[in-house]
Amino acid sequence: xxxxxxxxxxxxxxxxxxxxxxxxxxxxxxxxxxxxxxxxxxxxxxxxxxxxxxxxxxxxxxxxxxxxxxxxxxxxxxxxxxxxxxxxxxxxxxxxxxxxxxxxxxxxxxxxxxxxxxxxxxxxxxxxxxxxxxxxxxxxxxxxxxxxxxxxxxxxxxxxxxxxxxxxxxxxxxxxxxxxxxxxxxxxxxxxxxxxxxxxxxxxxxxxxxxxxxxxxxxxxxxxxxxxxxxxxxxxxxxxxxxxxxxxxxxxxxxxxxxxxxxxxxxxxxxxxxxxxxxxxxxxxxxxxxxxxxxxxxxxxxxxxxxxxxxxxxxxxxxxxxxxxxxxxxxxxxxxxxxxxxxxx
Amino acid sequence: xxxxxxxxxxxxxxxxxxxxxxxxxxxxxxxxxxxxxxxxxxxxxxxxxxxxxxxxxxxxxxxxxxxxxxxxxxxxxxxxxxxxxxxxxxxxxxxxxxxxxxxxxxxxxxxxxxxxxxxxxxxxxxxxxxxxxxxxxxxxxxxxxxxxxxxxxxxxxxxxxxxxxxxxxxxxxxxxxxxxxxxxxxxxxxxxxxxxxxxxxxxxxxxxxxxxxxxxxxxxxxxxxxxxxxxxxxxxxxxx
Numbered sequence: 001x002x003x004x005x006x007x008x009x010x011x012x013x014x015x016x017x018x019x020x021x022x023x024x025x026x027x028x029x030x031x032x033x034x035x036x037x038x039x040x041x042x043x044x045x046x047x048x049x050x051x052x053x054x055x056x057x058x059x060x061x062x063x064x065x066x067x068x069x070x071x072x073x074x075x076x077x078x079x080x081x082x083x084x085x086x087x088x089x090x091x092x093x094x095x096x097x098x099x100x101x102x103x104x105x106x107x108x109x110x111x112x113x114x115x116x117x118x119x120x121x122x123x124x125x126x127x128x129x130x131x132x133x134x135x136x137x138x139x140x141x142x143x144x145x146x147x148x149x150x151x152x153x154x155x156x157x158x159x160x161x162x163x164x165x166x167x168x169x170x171x172x173x174x175x176x177x178x179x180x181x182x183x184x185x186x187x188x189x190x191x192x193x194x195x196x197x198x199x200x201x202x203x204x205x206x207x208x209x210x211x212x213x214x215x216x217x218x219x220x221x222x223x224x225x226x227x228x229x230x231x232x233x234x235x236x237x238x239x240x241x242x243x244x245x246x247x248x249x250x251x252x253x254x255x256x257x258x259x260x261x262x263x264x265x266x267x268x269x270x271x272x273x274x275x276x277x278x279x280x281x282x283x284x285x286x287x288x289x290x291x292x293x294x295x296x297x298x299x300x301x302x303x304x305x306x307x308x309x310x311x312x313x314x315x316x317x318x319x320x321x322x323x324x325x326x327x328x329x330x331x332x333x334x335x336x337x338x339x340x341x342x343x344x345x
Numbered sequence: 346x347x348x349x350x351x352x353x354x355x356x357x358x359x360x361x362x363x364x365x366x367x368x369x370x371x372x373x374x375x376x377x378x379x380x381x382x383x384x385x386x387x388x389x390x391x392x393x394x395x396x397x398x399x400x401x402x403x404x405x406x407x408x409x410x411x412x413x414x415x416x417x418x419x420x421x422x423x424x425x426x427x428x429x430x431x432x433x434x435x436x437x438x439x440x441x442x443x444x445x446x447x448x449x450x451x452x453x454x455x456x457x458x459x460x461x462x463x464x465x466x467x468x469x470x471x472x473x474x475x476x477x478x479x480x481x482x483x484x485x486x487x488x489x490x491x492x493x494x495x496x497x498x499x500x501x502x503x504x505x506x507x508x509x510x511x512x513x514x515x516x517x518x519x520x521x522x523x524x525x526x527x528x529x530x531x532x533x534x535x536x537x538x539x540x541x542x543x544x545x546x547x548x549x550x551x552x553x554x555x556x557x558x559x560x561x562x563x564x565x566x567x568x569x570x571x572x573x574x575x576x577x578x579x580x581x582x583x584x585x
Contacts, residue, residue, distance in 0.1 A: 139503030
């Protein structure tokens with residue numbers, strides 16, 4: 001207030017002093033605040049580095065979070081040692097696996113959802129980690145797409161378009177030279193698909209909507225379908241995941257070889273309802289089926305016979321040589337229930 | 346006499362001794378940025394382009410007569426075969442003013458946010474922002490980014506100091522919400538306004554073509570040059 005007052009008074013009093021008269025001076029409505037100091041004037045202009053409100057708030061929260069995590073860590077370490085003591089183990093060599101087993105033993109839970117069962121994990125895994133500061137001390141963000149709200153996602157889209165434009169430019173130069181794209185070099189992604197939404201979210205550390213994920217998918221397809229997309233191979237491979245069919249993941253058992261040199265596999269303890277049996281499949285076979293050293297007529301019921309013969313049909317249809325099957329079935333009930341057969345790859 | 350009595354009525358009576366002491370204090374430290382602000386063209390942005398460059402980049406082409414916004418009439422030279430033609434002398438004047446503002450904001454380490462909604466030129470604008478160390482928003486505008494920033498970003502955020510619209514409309518040819526929101530938050534706006542746009546809410550409108558890739562390339566080049574000049578001058582003036 002004194003500053004305002006001085007600004008108002010100074011010109012009028014100076015004028016008055018200069019002219020030695022009472023003069024009415026017009027005051028302007030807006031008055032600029034003047035800074036006064038007793039120190040000598042600095043020779044070079046100085047820049048004030050303001051710590052913005054944003055940064056201050058972030059620093060406060062980060063400090064709080066760090067203190068909280070430290071406290072949780074201390075508690076976790078002490079808890080781990082107590083647990084080791086309880087279980088009679090060495091607390092220094094008590095690993096995470098040991099912790100899991102101990103918790104499972106001490107707190108047996110019949111809950112169906114495994115994630116709902118009691119667990120003890122380091123606090124970094126339990127509490128959501130905060131994103132590192134997205135802006136510097138003056139409040140200026142680091143990422144050029146910060147104001148979109150989803151910088152990592154939109155940066156990814158920006159990169160895809162970069163690759164598309166590069167492919168177009170390369171195609172233009174090739175056309176000018178009259179060279180056609182080499183079909184052998186073209187990418188083949190027949191057994192692959194783009195990574196699913198959850199994995200993409202985990203990679204970007206951002207939540208994206210379904211529409212955004214669809215856009216990502218179609219844009220990647222767009223890039224992949226270009227004739228010179230093989231030049232962006234590394235980029236494309238980072239965002240694809242193999243389509244795993246059950247066939248490829250299934251580990252077939254290795255066949256053994258008998259005296260005649262014919263391969264065979266025996267699966268023990270096959271079960272269905274109360275029936276237990278062992279099944280042997282030989283290849284190359286004759287298509288003969290033996291059940292308990294008897295013909296298929298061992299089964300009095302047609303249903304059981306059909307089950308076996310249909311399995312034979314299925315296997316035969318898959319271009320495996322006709323096989324011979326041996327079965328030892330011990331029925332516990334009147335109904336003889338046959339078990340399913342296993343493939344011979 | 347009248348003035349002093351006015352004073353005493355407004356602020357109460359003040360002892361003359363105290364008045365005298367304040368008047369003999371040292372002068373105020375000069376504002377380091379005042380020299381730059383007093384200069385009419387501190388960064389020489391006037392030589393970044395000529396009217397011929399604007400003509401070659403097809404900046405003078407507006408849309409058709411039917412879609413002319415009446416508020417754009419002051420900037421229009423006329424129409425030819427149904428197409429609006431902008432007065433490039435006026436455009437040059439407005440563009441130089443806008444470039445000067447951008448350079449000054451960059452000189453003061455301000456945050457500049459580029460806007461363009463339109464798939465054809467979005468990538469170029471984002472790349473320009475990256476190259477000059479500023480920011481871009483060429484995507485779907487989430488409602489509260491300026492007006493509800495704390496909730497949107499989860500923390501107190503510093504908002505841009507200048508918004509540059511290379512196209513002041515959005516995908517459905519309505520004015521971009523950010524023009525209104527920037528005005529609400531007191532953020533200065535520079536905007537390229539075509540013949541179907543509303544120039545009223547923009548602080549520094551630049552009448553011209555906003556659709557041709559050539560024109561957008563020119564604007565990107567010019568604003569990038571102006572911003573980089575501002576930053577260079579800042580480094581030179583304050584880090585010597």
